[in-house]
Amino acid sequence: MARIYISLGTNISPEQHLKAGLVDLQQYFGPLQLSRVYESESVGFKGTNFLNMVAAADTELSIAQVVATFKKIEQDNGRIRGEKKFSPRSLDIDLLLYDDVICNIPVELPRGEILFNAFVLWPLAEIAPELPHPVTLQTYGALWQDYDKQRQQLWPITFEFPAELLPVKY
Template sequence: MATIFISLGSNIDPERHLKAALTDLQDHFGPLELSSVFESEAVGFEGTNFLNMVVAAQTQLSIADVVSRFKQIEQRHGRVKGAKKFAPRTLDLDLLLYDDTISEQPIELPRAEILYNAFVLWPLAEIAPTLNHPVVNQSYQALWNDYDKSQQSLWPVEFSWSA
């Protein structure tokens, strides 16, 4: 059984889409461990604010199958296949970590944005503070402590989801 960490984000009816994604993820992967939900400004384009969080789950699926499942969930909730990268979205699910796997194919792991996006690092540090990044060999809490927090504006928000 592999432990996976998933980044969730949305800036189109974000509360509804995050809740729907959590329900789908739980249906596919079982019990979830959730970070707080954070609101942040759009990064890389002008747009409405995003809601973001990180979720941990267990799986026996391969990396490719996990990513395929994420794409199905995104599309079921209105994500347009092949849409522009830096644009508003109903739902974005990204595999951040698959145990301590380091790979380039079928996707890059660990996901590079862990180290440079506050909306990924802060919630990851919240639910896995003592876990070490498999490349830089520092804990996520240490990485968050050292992160230049003036780079991106981010704040926790109230969010409620019933499993």
């Protein structure tokens, strides 16, 4: 059984897509551990603000199967493949960590943006503060503490989680 950490982000009907994405993730992976939801300005392009969060789950699926599942959930929620890298998203789901695996195929793990984007690092540090990054070996709590908080604007928001989510730790 592998512990996976998942980044979710959306700026197109964000509350609707984030809720639907969480329900879908739970259907595939069971109970989720959830960070708070954060709002952030778009990065890399001018657009409406994003809602972002991190979830953790346990799975017996391979890395490739997890990524394929995420792509299916994104597609089911209106994600169009072939979009520009920096553009609005109905739902963006990325695998951040798969246990302590370090690889580049089928995806880069640990995901590089963990160290650079506040909207990934802060919610990850919230739910896994003592977990060490597999490359730097620093804990996510320490990485967030040392992060230049002026680089990106990010703030926690009040979010009504879907009632159908199983009881989980928030």
